[in-house]
Amino acid sequence: MKASIFITCICDGIYPRVGEAMVRVLEQQGVELDFPTGQTCCGQPALTSGYWDDAREIAKTLLDTFKDSPCVVTPAGSCLAAIKEFYPVLFEKDKYYYNLSKELIGKIHEFSEFLVEVLQVTKARERFPYPFPYRFPHRVTYHSSCHPRRFLGIDQHMYTLLKNVKDLDFVPLTHEEQCCGFGGTFSVKMPEISEAMVDAKVADILNTGADVVVGTDLSCLMNIDGRLRKQGSKVRVMHIAELLDEGMRM
Amino acid sequence: MSHNPTLHLRDRAKIAVKDEQMRKAVEKAVDRLSGNRLKAEIEMPSWDEWREQGKRIRKHTVNHLDYYLGQLAESVRSKGGHIYFAQTAAEAREFIIGICKEKNAKLIAKSKSMVTEEIHLNPALEKENMSVIETDLAEYILQLAGETPSHIIVPAIHKNRYQIAELFSAVAGEKVEPDTPSLTAFARKTLREKFMAADIGITGCNFAIADTGAISLVTNEGNARIVTSLPKVLISVMGMERVLPTFEDLEAVLSLLPRHATGQKLTSYISVVNAPRAKDEGDGAEEFHLVIVDNGRSKLLADEEYRQALHCIRCGACFNVCPVYRQIGGHAYGSVYSGPIGAVITPFIQDDFDFWGELAYATTLCGACSAACAVKIPLHDLLINIRRTRVELGLTHPLEKIGFRMWRRIFKIPGRYKFAMKFGSIAQRPFMNDGYIQSGPPPLANWTNSRYFPAAANKTFREIWQER
Amino acid sequence: MKNKERAFLNHVAKVLGRDKPLLKPPKRDEVGPPAFWKEQKFEIDEPLEFFKRNLENLTGRVYIAKDSADARQQVNAWLEELKASRVIMWNHEELKKVVDIENQEIKVDYWTANGPKRKMIEAAEQADVGITWADYGIGYTGTLALFSSPIQGRSVSLLPTVHIAILKKENLVPTMSTVMRDIIERRGNNNVPAAIDFITGPSRTSDIEMDLSIGVHGPVKVWVIVLK
Numbered sequence: 001m002k003a004s005i006f007i008t009c010i011c012d013g014i015y016p017r018v019g020e021a022m023v024r025v026l027e028q029q030g031v032e033l034d035f036p037t038g039q040t041c042c043g044q045p046a047l048t049s050g051y052w053d054d055a056r057e058i059a060k061t062l063l064d065t066f067k068d069s070p071c072v073v074t075p076a077g078s079c080l081a082a083i084k085e086f087y088p089v090l091f092e093k094d095k096y097y098y099n100l101s102k103e104l105i106g107k108i109h110e111f112s113e114f115l116v117e118v119l120q121v122t123k124a125r126e127r128f129p130y131p132f133p134y135r136f137p138h139r140v141t142y143h144s145s146c147h148p149r150r151f152l153g154i155d156q157h158m159y160t161l162l163k164n165v166k167d168l169d170f171v172p173l174t175h176e177e178q179c180c181g182f183g184g185t186f187s188v189k190m191p192e193i194s195e196a197m198v199d200a201k202v203a204d205i206l207n208t209g210a211d212v213v214v215g216t217d218l219s220c221l222m223n224i225d226g227r228l229r230k231q232g233s234k235v236r237v238m239h240i241a242e243l244l245d246e247g248m249r250m
Numbered sequence: 251m252s253h254n255p256t257l258h259l260r261d262r263a264k265i266a267v268k269d270e271q272m273r274k275a276v277e278k279a280v281d282r283l284s285g286n287r288l289k290a291e292i293e294m295p296s297w298d299e300w301r302e303q304g305k306r307i308r309k310h311t312v313n314h315l316d317y318y319l320g321q322l323a324e325s326v327r328s329k330g331g332h333i334y335f336a337q338t339a340a341e342a343r344e345f346i347i348g349i350c351k352e353k354n355a356k357l358i359a360k361s362k363s364m365v366t367e368e369i370h371l372n373p374a375l376e377k378e379n380m381s382v383i384e385t386d387l388a389e390y391i392l393q394l395a396g397e398t399p400s401h402i403i404v405p406a407i408h409k410n411r412y413q414i415a416e417l418f419s420a421v422a423g424e425k426v427e428p429d430t431p432s433l434t435a436f437a438r439k440t441l442r443e444k445f446m447a448a449d450i451g452i453t454g455c456n457f458a459i460a461d462t463g464a465i466s467l468v469t470n471e472g473n474a475r476i477v478t479s480l481p482k483v484l485i486s487v488m489g490m491e492r493v494l495p496t497f498e499d500l501e502a503v504l505s506l507l508p509r510h511a512t513g514q515k516l517t518s519y520i521s522v523v524n525a526p527r528a529k530d531e532g533d534g535a536e537e538f539h540l541v542i543v544d545n546g547r548s549k550l551l552a553d554e555e556y557r558q559a560l561h562c563i564r565c566g567a568c569f570n571v572c573p574v575y576r577q578i579g580g581h582a583y584g585s586v587y588s589g590p591i592g593a594v595i596t597p598f599i600q601d602d603f604d605f606w607g608e609l610a611y612a613t614t615l616c617g618a619c620s621a622a623c624a625v626k627i628p629l630h631d632l633l634i635n636i637r638r639t640r641v642e643l644g645l646t647h648p649l650e651k652i653g654f655r656m657w658r659r660i661f662k663i664p665g666r667y668k669f670a671m672k673f674g675s676i677a678q679r680p681f682m683n684d685g686y687i688q689s690g691p692p693p694l695a696n697w698t699n700s701r702y703f704p705a706a707a708n709k710t711f712r713e714i715w716q717e718r
Numbered sequence: 719m720k721n722k723e724r725a726f727l728n729h730v731a732k733v734l735g736r737d738k739p740l741l742k743p744p745k746r747d748e749v750g751p752p753a754f755w756k757e758q759k760f761e762i763d764e765p766l767e768f769f770k771r772n773l774e775n776l777t778g779r780v781y782i783a784k785d786s787a788d789a790r791q792q793v794n795a796w797l798e799e800l801k802a803s804r805v806i807m808w809n810h811e812e813l814k815k816v817v818d819i820e821n822q823e824i825k826v827d828y829w830t831a832n833g834p835k836r837k838m839i840e841a842a843e844q845a846d847v848g849i850t851w852a853d854y855g856i857g858y859t860g861t862l863a864l865f866s867s868p869i870q871g872r873s874v875s876l877l878p879t880v881h882i883a884i885l886k887k888e889n890l891v892p893t894m895s896t897v898m899r900d901i902i903e904r905r906g907n908n909n910v911p912a913a914i915d916f917i918t919g920p921s922r923t924s925d926i927e928m929d930l931s932i933g934v935h936g937p938v939k940v941w942v943i944v945l946k
Contacts, residue, residue: 014704016707016714038664039664045657046657048637050639050646054655054657058658146615150620151617177571182614188696188697193263193578195700197573198701222704230700310744316731319726320740335726337725337729387923407928411926430927433926471921471936472935472937475935476877476936496749498895501750516861516916516918519916523913524913532835532868533871534912542726
């Protein structure tokens with residue numbers, strides 16, 4: 001199984017350890033990975049702020065980079081959601097890039113979706129020599145990010161994965177459908193509202209008594225982690241790749 | 251509290267998030283209403299098919315609005331009713347005041363109508379020395395308090411029972427107890443007297459039926475029934491998109507509206523008012539005037555994407571799921587129409603994408619509104635469209651424009667991008683503390699005031715990969 | 719006025735991309751509820767079961783009378799339970815056959831065609847109980863459908879404290895679709911009532927702190943006798 005990595009700028013620059021964890025997990029599952037160096041960013045900040053001409057240029061770079069990859073995997077749910085939601089509209093007047101957009105959408109997967117749908121790791125016993133090799137003996141709750149939840153249907157994959165991790169004590173998060181308050185530039189344009197929203201999210205997380213909150217989207221996790229750290233909380237905020245990576249070595 | 255705010259959105263929001271009582275009340279209301287909607291969804295098979303059909307009906311109607319409004323006018327006239335087309339709010343007010351003056355109206359009883367708030371009708375009538383009384387319980391409370399609605403289904407949700415008791419006691423001239431039965435009994439008795447004395451009834455219109463010329467009112471209290479049955483003259487005001495082709499379409503939309511609004515199968519009263527009354531009928535209005543209002547809606551109609559906002563059936567489901575509305579309540583939006591739908595239509599109604607276009611930034615684009623919408627309006631997409639429109643109109647901050655232009659130049663070329671990452675990683679070192687930037691300069695301060703910002707890593711992922 | 723109308727509709731047509739307003743009915747695929755709704759079938763007793771359950775869930779009462787005599791007795795029993803002293807009812811032939819108020823102490827007013835309007839409305843306002851016939855009952859939602867007419871005054875189901883309705887079982891239909899079909903047929907005969915009231919339970923509100931309150935402006939109780 002071969003796949004190209006779309007690392008996304010936030011993972012590249014701020015959370016490379018998540019990328020490293022993802023690589024270790026996928027390689028252990030027998031995936032041969034490559035990293036097309038032409039990649040930069042999906043263009044989401046410009047897309048959501050309304051600067052579509054600027055976004056278009058960045059999107060073209062991305063589409064050119066992954067043109068020849070048969071399969072792409074990314075650790076960021078919201079970047080993938082942005083590509084799916086916007087690229088076809090962004091290029092509706094440009095046949096060439098419109099087609100490339102459709103192609104990319106057909107072959108790109110978010111990490112948890114890749115594990116469950118493509119590699120079918122939870123059906124591991126029949127298909128692969130390795131059993132589901134992750135053990136994580138902690139109390140964990142799951143933050144379901146808005147875009148992956150609503151536009152990619154990620155939740156089902158995450159629940160499947162978490163259910164199969166040995167010794168993991170899963171506790172559901174109340175008001176899980178409520179946004180954490182990041183929203184890109186929203187967090188700095190409307191900081192008071194953003195703070196009220198992340199406070200509500202953090203309160204729900206602390207109520208679960210979980211040691212770890214896991215998610216699929218680095219922007220949300222950055223937001224929640226930032227608030228928890230300011231409050232001096234000991235709750236760990238982890239990307240699913242980090243959780244499985246740590247779980248591999250247990 | 252007013253619909254002429256002077257403060258900008260962010261400042262209004264700052265005030266709102268500090269109002270603990272309001273936030274608690276809003277949370278209680280939206281959780282209850284949303285929860286009931288979800289129960290209704292479980293109870294009703296093929297929920298999504300109904301929504302799809304609702305979307306089809308509204309889309310067809312709005313796309314052929316010229317036909318259906320023309321048909322509506324003919325239908326109303328054929329029964330002996332009167333119809334007025336008002337391009338602007340001022341025109342609508344003028345028509346209505348004209349009729350009231352002609353009838354020498356002293357007391358006007360109103361049932362809840364958002365469009366009459368939109369056109370600022372009450373102050374205009376009062377200026378002409380006519381008494382206007384709101385009869386919907388929440389609107390009556392707000393009228394006494396001199397405030398505006400903060401939610402389209404439960405307009406006075408921000409008021410608690412003690413505040414309401416105080417308002418009622420002032421009217422009664424004696425203490426009214428702050429318990430629900432006492433407050434309700436007081437309202438029933440007081441407003442009954444007004445109903446019996448009113449010269450003119452003014453209502454809104456949930457949906458007008460084009461092929462018959464009837465209007466329908468969807469209520470729980472009964473005041474709309476009374477306002478349309480007792481006064482001799484009935485004036486109904488409607489936004490021009492509030493029309494449906496036939497009664498069959500009404501049934502379809504009635505299967506969506508109460509369930510999405512409150513989880514009810516039907517509200518206590520669906521009043522189909524086919525005014526004026528028939529000859530020899532003992533009650534019902536003798537004279538009927540229907541006022542159809544544009545006030546910026548044709549601008550929404552002109553754009554194929556924005557036009558979808560006119561499909562709205564005013565159920566309020568989007569309010570109840572919006573994580574921003576939950577924290578700031580309705581007044582912070584500053585507009586008659588708050589919540590996600592309000593953020594989309596207000597710039598058009600106010601003809602102002604600058605000040606009112608700010609509402610499009612009171613969102614994280616989480617998409618909950620679009621997912622909840624009874625007729626599948628892609629609200630979050632329309633909010634992005636408003637941001638795009640602002641960029642096209644040159645209304646965004648010049649620094650932001652330059653910022654994105656620079657970002658584009660850097661991120662387009664991998665080499666430049668790599669350099670920028672390296673630069674950022676080094677430049678932040680003075681601010682770093684234990685892997686985080688705990689306190690940053692503006693605009694980063696907007697983040698770091700409440701959160702730590704993660705420091706850029708020493709080595710980017712691609713550097714690590716290269717070294718494998 | 720016609721000029722304003724013309725200008726208004728011309729403008730709407732223009733923004734929709736037309737030279738002038740559309741005059742011919744536009745083509746439509748599906749009208750009204752989704753196909754599966756119109757095609758659904760119900761067991762013979764289901765509408766009555768649904769009606770009783772739905773209305774009772776909303777604090778309503780439903781009594782199933784086996785004949786007119788039974789119904790007559792039940793109405794009197796209810797009036798006694800309610801300690802009613804003033805009643806208003808439609809001067810409706812079939813209704814009067816079923817409702818025969820025994821208690822002489824109760825003042826009964828009638829809503830009549832061409833009656834004294836002010837007096838009748840005041841009588842309704844003062845009445846403890848208003849009694850009407852129901853043109854339809856809708857099982858799916860527990861709803862009564864009342865059509866207005868010179869005899870069928872709206873105030874009778876609206877102003878009194880309690881609303882009692884007599885509903886013939888054969889007029890109890892599964893969904894609103896049947897009622898809408900009737901209205902559409904009447905439209906063909908230029909005979910649509912001036913008011914059609916769909917009443918689902920008593921008057922209510924949650925405007926005060928989301929606390930449910932029954933009986934705001936309309937009746938606080940809705941009791942129905944289904945006549946077999």
